[in-house]
Amino acid sequence: MSLFDLRLQEIHNRFARKELSVSELVACSFDRIRQVEEKVRAFLTLDEEQARARAAELDKQLSDGGPRGLLFGLPGGIKDNIVTEGLRTTCASKFLANYEPIYNATVVERLNSAQSVTIGKLNMDEFAMGGSNENSAFHPTYNPWNTEYVPGGSSGGSAAAVAAGEVYFALGSDTGGSIRQPAAYCGVVGLKPTYGLVSRFGLVAFASSLDQIGPLTKSVEDAAYVLQAIAGHDPLDSTSARVDIPDYISALSGDVKGLRIGVPKEYVGEGVAPQVREAVFAALRELERLGAEWEEISLPHTRYAVATYYLVASSEASSNLARFDGVRYGVRADNPDNLIDLYRKSRSEGFGSEVKRRIMLGTYALSSGYYDAYYLKAQKVRTLIKRDFDKAFEKFDVIVGPTTPTTAFKIGEQVNDPLTMYLNDILTIPVNLAGIPAISVPCGLVDGLPVGLQIIGKAFDETTVLRVAHAFEQHTEHHKLRPQL
């Protein structure tokens, strides 16, 4: 059993009783990394020297006594599209292979205030565009449950590092499912908060109206702790919400009596693997045993969500990625003919093919003559998708279904088929379009690969989402399973 299998409170108790030091816990991370990283390849950059120095500082603070931060001493990994001052941040792109940020993202500042220890930067699909981590410009990441399979994406490194026991927690980002889908594939907990709950300052933007940062952890309780540390208004992010932050941790009461669950028929129908569907219905029966009630509902515009997303997200991405021009940072091509040629050559050298594909799609959808037919149309369908949820939440507290239609697929299986790859996100995408929160929790294995249960809540109702997920988790054994690496 690893130290990382201990509950957070138990770790903190052991710190207090001087039975464990932060340095030992951080060493545990690096030992594990040395043991398994060759097979998993979750990291792009490790920060061992800094991490050990930080651990020593925190140990000194332990012996001096005094208040400790919420995540005191916990080793964490950070997805490589979140900037860390002085620590290379690449977004898994050749374009930023040597980029050293001059500031910390707000979430990193908050983790530092909560006194966690950053172990390193985690692999991802380039600029967060992908669902398998195969679009990393550097190397893929492998699913710890079966290394012939993808860990999912784009936060593949984050999910794999937690599943493999290399870090206690990780931060990922989710634009169309990029926290929840890899969490499902890797058998860990992944939460996408309500849009605006967590600051995007320092998150390299992909789609500004959809991106959110969130935790990946091995338990719902840990996710609640991390959320508590990072949530809240940020004056540096004009899209961050001015809402009071509740106590997410004490919301984990274990009680779901009288909870009203809606299960969209569109989420459990054709296209979802039968064994995944079975695992979800078994989970629903478990929730019924705990006193919840569920009913089939309809979210009729579900089938338009992928199309809507790919227009909206690609359009926003084409605009956000315009800043990568070779002038102030990143790849700069040699011998350009003129300034425009500099832009063209630098971008073409630095960007991978999925990134170029989405920039092309987004540029087309926004271009003169096509804007109304594509981008504006998608924005209107987005309204219809959001309305489906608003209507459902009049009668139900949460919406539940599978996180993904299938379990993880094999490395290389879908690289040449972008459209199939996009359809893996059909169950996660609508949530981003509506801006509401959702969590994926493990709910079983199929042929040795994990299945994720998705619990979707009303805007800013993370407490209910976490409460339901926690109650389900604590009454089942799925969260105790570990991959054999």
Place this chain on the structure above:
Amino acid sequence: MSIGMKEVEHVANLARLALSEEEKRLYAEQLGAILAYVGQLNELDTDGIEPTSHALALVNVLREDEERAPWPIDKVLLNAPDAEEGQFKVPAVLE
């Protein structure tokens, strides 16, 4: 539906991307397939529906016009591919 090469070249130019002939062919095909797929949105009647540009309806988030400390120049230029006299250096913009 397919997009023509001319169209691909136009979009690549707008996006400031230099594509090889092979890339142009690949994208013409792939984008064609994707655009055909997203065309299903036309099945929906969206007359009178307001577009949603943001899930969280914030308007005019402002701050006081107060001066804040600027970044030191050496930090700003830290990742510059080419710099001179405290400025980013680029190929000539004007003839």
